Amino acid sequence: MSLLDLVLPSFIESKTTLLLLGVVVFFGYGVYRMLVPPKVNDGGVPYIPAYKTLFWTFKPDPSRIDLCNNVDVPALKHTGIARSWLWGRWMYKINDAEYARQLFLKPTVFKKIEMQTSLPYTFRVYAAGANIMSENGDYFKAHRAVVMPAFRRAWPVEHFQMHMQKLEGLIRQQPKQVDILNIGRRVALDILGHIIMGVDFGALDYTQGELLEMCWDIVEAGVEPLYLLFPFLDKFPMGKRKKAFTNVKRFHEFIDGAIEKKRLELQSREQLNEEERDRADLLTLMIEAYEQTKKQGAFDEEGRLLPSMNFEELRNNTVVFFIAGHDGTAYSLCHLITELALHPDIQQRARDRVISVIGDKPDAFPTDEQLHELADLDMIIRESMRKSSSASDVRRELAEPVTLGPYTLPKGAWVHVDLWAMHHNPKHYPDPHKFIPERFAWSATKSDLAEMPHEHIPFSWAPFSEGGRKCMGHKFAMIAQRVLLITFVHRFTWTLPKDSPFWIRPRTNTMGLILPLNLKVDFTPRH
Numbered sequence: 001m002s003l004l005d006l007v008l009p010s011f012i013e014s015k016t017t018l019l020l021l022g023v024v025v026f027f028g029y030g031v032y033r034m035l036v037p038p039k040v041n042d043g044g045v046p047y048i049p050a051y052k053t054l055f056w057t058f059k060p061d062p063s064r065i066d067l068c069n070n071v072d073v074p075a076l077k078h079t080g081i082a083r084s085w086l087w088g089r090w091m092y093k094i095n096d097a098e099y100a101r102q103l104f105l106k107p108t109v110f111k112k113i114e115m116q117t118s119l120p121y122t123f124r125v126y127a128a129g130a131n132i133m134s135e136n137g138d139y140f141k142a143h144r145a146v147v148m149p150a151f152r153r154a155w156p157v158e159h160f161q162m163h164m165q166k167l168e169g170l171i172r173q174q175p176k177q178v179d180i181l182n183i184g185r186r187v188a189l190d191i192l193g194h195i196i197m198g199v200d201f202g203a204l205d206y207t208q209g210e211l212l213e214m215c216w217d218i219v220e221a222g223v224e225p226l227y228l229l230f231p232f233l234d235k236f237p238m239g240k241r242k243k244a245f246t247n248v249k250r251f252h253e254f255i256d257g258a259i260e261k262k263r264l265e266l267q268s269r270e271q272l273n274e275e276e277r278d279r280a281d282l283l284t285l286m287i288e289a290y291e292q293t294k295k296q297g298a299f300d301e302e303g304r305l306l307p308s309m310n311f312e313e314l315r316n317n318t319v320v321f322f323i324a325g326h327d328g329t330a331y332s333l334c335h336l337i338t339e340l341a342l343h344p345d346i347q348q349r350a351r352d353r354v355i356s357v358i359g360d361k362p363d364a365f366p367t368d369e370q371l372h373e374l375a376d377l378d379m380i381i382r383e384s385m386r387k388s389s390s391a392s393d394v395r396r397e398l399a400e401p402v403t404l405g406p407y408t409l410p411k412g413a414w415v416h417v418d419l420w421a422m423h424h425n426p427k428h429y430p431d432p433h434k435f436i437p438e439r440f441a442w443s444a445t446k447s448d449l450a451e452m453p454h455e456h457i458p459f460s461w462a463p464f465s466e467g468g469r470k471c472m473g474h475k476f477a478m479i480a481q482r483v484l485l486i487t488f489v490h491r492f493t494w495t496l497p498k499d500s501p502f503w504i505r506p507r508t509n510t511m512g513l514i515l516p517l518n519l520k521v522d523f524t525p526r527h
């Protein structure tokens with residue numbers, strides 16, 4: 001009789017030991033799967049060891065640029081594609097614009113990942129359920145029929161003026177060591193509250209504290225790297241995470257109330273005219289389109305009747321506008337301020353240009369025409385969004401096998417364009433770590449595609465994604481950044497404190513939407 005025969009029976013008899021053994025096998029298999037990706041007949045796509053991603057994600061003092069430089073760009077250098085561990089699974093990561101082009105332009109093959117079926121228990125699904133961002137095919141078209149009319153509009157400067165004045169006042173009160181993330185989030189929330197729902201969140205006035213806290217708690221929970229890497233943890237929300245789930249419930253109630261109020265207002269009045277439409281908030285326009293499609297149905301390009309959207313989905317889309325819109329806008333503003341603090345010469349050139357158009361009176365603010373005339377400032381914004389894209393990636397699921405260069409990826413695989421790695425791919429952008437707005441000089445002209453120089457590779461700049469599923473708020477987000485840039489260079493000069501760690505490299509989180517960590521800036525009023 002061997003030693004094993006003696007030990008094993010008594011070992012197995014104990015239920016606790018068996019349970020423990022089960023847990024060890026379960027987690028052991030999980031760890032093994034993280035270290036060794038399952039074999040796939042894809043033509044030999046290389047893989048990035050998961051421990052590397054984990055190390056650069058969770059190391060103290062993290063930075064997305066470190067993850068990009070030390071893991072993504074070297075791994076993708078020769079192939080433009082590699083397998084990577086994210087969202088609790090292996091997926092394909094790409095940073096070659098030619099591969100990205102296929103993903104952007106073939107939405108029926110590179111489908112949106114329907115989170116509510118693939119990872120139904122996650123915070124993201126709890127917060128935003130089925131919405132325009134997550135749907136495919138006819139369901140996406142049904143959402144688009146209701147959402148799109150809200151975005152077919154102009155964005156007059158009057159939408160921004162009051163918020164910019166408040167922001168200016170706030171900085172003037174205490175111009176040194178300004179916490180940029182904090183003010184970026186405040187201004188984004190107030191602007192978005194205004195344009196999405198016509199609600200004043202009072203973020204720049206430091207009023208409405210509870211509502212604000214609730215929104216920020218949700219926003220923070222959405223970019224928590226631990227849950228982005230290991231989504232199964234959302235099955236057991238505890239502590240801070242549990243509080244975030246509760247806050248989502250309260251936020252839903254708040255939005256439901258606002259929708260109901262607006263519906264009643266709309267019922268008691270005539271249809272909106274053109275001028276009212278340009279001033280109306282997105283929710284009002286969306287409810288108008290929703291009521292119309294409920295009465296008359298929504299149809300696709302071939303005249304086929306589309307499924308109808310329900311009330312909950314109307315709310316989900318409002319939540320998505322807040323989550324996607326607030327974070328993207330806030331963090332892009334932060335990155336823009338950082339780049340101009342690091343590059344005083346470019347800051348001054350922008351200032352000279354702005355003064356040449358709007359003058360230098362202390363309260364000068366651009367008119368709509370002047371805003372249009374200053375479109376050439378977008379090259380600074382574009383370069384900032386290239387160097388520090390607030391969205392770090394764009395993910396899709398394959399509806400059928402796809403060939404990318406020498407590789408064939410199987411049906412069902414998840415593929416994501418790593419925007420950071422693509423925007424720092426030296427093949428597309430020589431000296432990718434340098435801030436050179438002139439790379440985008442061609443984009444200042446009206447017919448930008450016609451003016452695009454041959455060396456600029458189409459689709460290599462995609463902070464808003466591209467193709468049929470490009471960000472619906474992209475025009476608004478570009479204008480918001482232009483207005484902020486104009487206001488800031490006109491009213492202030494600014495720099496980083498001497499001891500700022502950002503002089504050496506930016507400190508940011510590493511997954512999801514990318515935001516600066518502990519960034520402080522010193523402002524000096526010009527008037």
Ligand code: HEM
Pocket residue numbers: 132133134320321322324325326327328329332390391393394395463464465468469470471472473474476477
């Ligand atoms: C600088 C700010 C912003 C950035 C960087 C940004 C980025 C993005 C990106 C990368 C996507 C594509 C996601 C994907 O394909 O998986 C997207 C989609 C979307 N964004 Fe934005 N966004 C910004 C602002 C906004 C704003 C202000 C709104 C609305 C108020 C908005 C609404 C949307 C919507 C509705 C979609 C879904 C489009 C679709 O799936 O067809 N975004 N955004």
